[in-house]
Amino acid sequence: MFGGGGGGGLNPRKMEQMMQQMGIDVEDIDAEEVIIRTEEYDLVFNDAEVTKMDARGQETYQVIGSPEQVESGAAGGADAGADESAGTEIPDEDVELVATRAGVSEDEARDALEDADGDLAAAVERLE
Structure with missing residues (x-):
């Protein structure tokens, strides 16, 4: 180059x-x-x-x-079972954003984000 x-x-x-x-x-x-x-x-x-x-x-x-x-x-199958949450770790900032935007608790927001594979817009849409 x-x-x-x-x-x-x-x-x-x-x-x-x-x-x-x-x-x-x-x-x-x-x-x-x-x-x-x-x-x-x-x-x-x-x-x-x-x-x-x-x-x-x-x-x-x-x-x-x-x-x-x-x-x-x-x-990644051998380690995935031991620490399954590592691949789907949802940042706290995302949880707070979804909770505020949809007017729900942080637990509900985290569940919606996990169901939506971390997609903020999809999680908010599910909660509204």
């Missing part, structure tokens, strides 16, 4: 300086597992290298590793 011919490109420090000048922030993420879920199968990357690049508000994630292809929905 950058660099001229010959010598194999830019050194990493120069590349980082150029990216910062263009407003691109790069962050390494210490990921234990990455799952890409499709209708047909799941791709599971164990100990993948993950880099997040933020270019003026547009976030891009790069995953480097060799995935294992498993049956759709099978990925």
